[in-house]
Amino acid sequence: MKKVTIYTDGACRGNPGAGGWGTVLVYNGIEKELSGGEAVTTNNRMELTAAIKGLSALKECCEVELYSDSKYMVDAINLGWAEGWRRTNWKNGKAKNPDLWEELLSLLGKHKVKVLWVRGHNGHEYNERCDALATAAADSYK
Numbered sequence: 001m002k003k004v005t006i007y008t009d010g011a012c013r014g015n016p017g018a019g020g021w022g023t024v025l026v027y028n029g030i031e032k033e034l035s036g037g038e039a040v041t042t043n044n045r046m047e048l049t050a051a052i053k054g055l056s057a058l059k060e061c062c063e064v065e066l067y068s069d070s071k072y073m074v075d076a077i078n079l080g081w082a083e084g085w086r087r088t089n090w091k092n093g094k095a096k097n098p099d100l101w102e103e104l105l106s107l108l109g110k111h112k113v114k115v116l117w118v119r120g121h122n123g124h125e126y127n128e129r130c131d132a133l134a135t136a137a138a139d140s141y142k
Contacts, residue, residue: 001112002027002062006054009069009120009130010046011138018141019043021050022133024126025057032057033129037137046134047073048100055107064113069120069127076101077108077115 005026012019020037034053037046047070054066068074076082082105085095095101108115118127 002060003064004058004062005065005067006051007067007118007126007130008047008050008054009127009134010043010048010050011131011134012041012043012046013138013142016040016042018138019046020134020137020140021046021053022130022137023050023054023057024129024133025054026126033133035133035137037134037141039141042097044070044072045097045100046138048097048104050130050134052100052104052107055104055111055113058111062111064111066113066115067118067126068115069118071117074115074117077104 007024010019010021018037018039019041021035023034025032034057047068051066051068051073082101085101086105090098118124120127120131
């Protein structure tokens with residue numbers, strides 16, 4: 001099974017506002033950058049989208065370390081909140097963005113994924129790169 005590291009970040013100019021996401025995939029020393037955005041969105045939607053886009057780029061089942069500075073996303077996955085929201089058909093008031101959570105949970109089930117938190121804006125090379133990709137994408141909608 002291939003081992004891939006995925007770094008992600010989302011950004012928003014206002015919340016809601018123009019938003020962007022950035023993802024860097026690293027496999028065998030090769031890096032691939034992805035980014036995009038939306039004219040009107042939220043920061044959490046962009047954080048989730050970054051992870052979705054990174055996992056969607058994988059062409060086969062992989063062992064993945066997925067890094068995010070979104071404590072909300074990391075905790076929702078690692079502490080089982082998202083699966084709980086899914087079990088209650090997203091009726092729990094904390095279950096925002098069920099469309100993205102459903103897609104992300106589906107992708108997590110296709111790979112062996114370890115989701116890890118990294119402190120944002122703390123000099124981490126790939127987190128800073130993802131932030132630059134995300135903010136540039138958000139700024140393109142201003």
